[in-house]
Amino acid sequence: MYRAEAACIATTPRTATVIVDLAQRSAALDRGDGPRGRHSLLHELRQRDEVIEILLEAVDGLEDELLLVYRANRMADEGTGAILFRRQRPAGAEAVHPPAVHTLAQVLFDSLRAEAPNAPLLAHVALALRAILPCTPGRDDPGAPRGGLAGWQERRAIAYMEERLDQSFPVCDVAEACGLSVNHFSRAFRRSIGKPPHRWLLDRRIERAQDMLRINHLSLADIALACGFAEQSHFTRVFTRTVGMPPGAWRRSAD
Secondary structure, eight states, X not given: OOOOOGGGSSOOOSEEEEEEETTTTEEEEOOTTSHHHHHHHHHHHHHTTOEEEEEEXXXXXXOOEEEEEEEOSSTTSTTOEEEEEXXXXXXXXXXXXXXXXXXXXXXXXXXXXXXXXXXXXXXHHHHHHHHHSOSSTTTTOTTSXXXXXXXXXXXXXXXXXXXXXXXXXXHHHHHHHTTOOHHHHHHHHHHHHSSOHHHHHHHHHHHHHHHHHTSTTSOHHHHHHHTTOSSHHHHHHHHHHHHSSOHHHHHHHHO
């Protein structure tokens, strides 16, 4: 059975941390040392790549964040790690996690707003979430590097950018498509791909430009626009820095 903890009986802060004891199958609302203590814990978890961040739809008046920390007798035990829920997903945006994740998260938020949160309910819902989500980024995909993107996230990120090589868009849009915060996404993308997302995008645009340069009737200005560069001069600078020669010279050498 789940065990209630006295630590739960208190006024819930806007940003809550719930400690889940996997051995005892219990949960407690941890107030720790206040916001600084929570941020220190979150920083430590991120350093060890032991936290996955989930973006929930923003709701008026509900800007809460919730950190679930799963602990066992040993930190290396299966299932340890953390899940951070944040309300940053624009209303109406497509959810990238199973509907049950958002439903269970809302149950937790609703419970924590009570004067005396129900500890058995917190434990039950937190354990259900752990069964659905990997507590460590990439743990659900044996082929993914530790701390990297899950396979589906890597495929979605690359497909998203490939479809928009001719457009200008911020990295946060790609992160949103993967259901991650910008910092989490950028760190995980670099771990999986070997380079940050903006570098991958720039290199891919240059690769497309090289393909288009082989078509002689296309002007450099047209190629620049088709590859996401607002100005030909910017395209020329980036191409030269990446390839080692200006695009015009590269086109002549490729003929």
